[in-house]
Amino acid sequence: MHIHIFWDSMAPEGFQVPVARSISAIIGVPATVTENPVRMMGYVNARRQIDAQILLDSLSAYKHRHDIHEPVLIVVSQDLFREGSSSVFGLARESVGGAVVSSARLSNEFYGKTGDDSDIIDRLIKEGTHEVGHLFGLGHCEDRECIMFRPDSLDELDGKKKILCDSCRGKLETARSERELDVFT
Numbered sequence: 001m002h003i004h005i006f007w008d009s010m011a012p013e014g015f016q017v018p019v020a021r022s023i024s025a026i027i028g029v030p031a032t033v034t035e036n037p038v039r040m041m042g043y044v045n046a047r048r049q050i051d052a053q054i055l056l057d058s059l060s061a062y063k064h065r066h067d068i069h070e071p072v073l074i075v076v077s078q079d080l081f082r083e084g085s086s087s088v089f090g091l092a093r094e095s096v097g098g099a100v101v102s103s104a105r106l107s108n109e110f111y112g113k114t115g116d117d118s119d120i121i122d123r124l125i126k127e128g129t130h131e132v133g134h135l136f137g138l139g140h141c142e143d144r145e146c147i148m149f150r151p152d153s154l155d156e157l158d159g160k161k162k163i164l165c166d167s168c169r170g171k172l173e174t175a176r177s178e179r180e181l182d183v184f185t
């Protein structure tokens, strides 16, 4: 099994390798990065945002068509929202095995501060791993330093560490071994 990371052509260039490597290391499953082949559905002109649910519908259709059963994470540059939320860093749908994360609100520039590539890489790793964690059945965690903590702000995101707490790690290991078993049965 491996995690597919679909990197949109508009998403920040040059971060693919460090982001994929770290997501793979934290989850404990190999990850590959390719250019995103999924149709970028869900863009709402008036909001200049993508409806993350519609993009996940599009991903679902793509996975079905290409018979992909493994987890997929799409990385986009456009800002995301979902019904009931003015913006989201990312969104996962476990039933589809698909998730999306956006770099739009992960740059310092977005908040009027000096840009720093390593900050964006760090945040993409945390957000990307968080969404992939959901695809392995992990829920949100109360531990503010755990990857599965749900941040409400960039500060809270930065306060997280690039690790899973012991409890989430245990749940992930169980989920992972069940999935590996699926391959053979």
Ligand SMILES: [Zn+2]
Binding pocket: 130, 134, 140, 150
């Ligand atoms: Zn979450």
Ligand SMILES: [Zn+2]
Binding pocket: 141, 142, 143, 146, 147, 148, 149, 164, 165, 166, 167, 168, 169
């Ligand atoms: Zn946790």
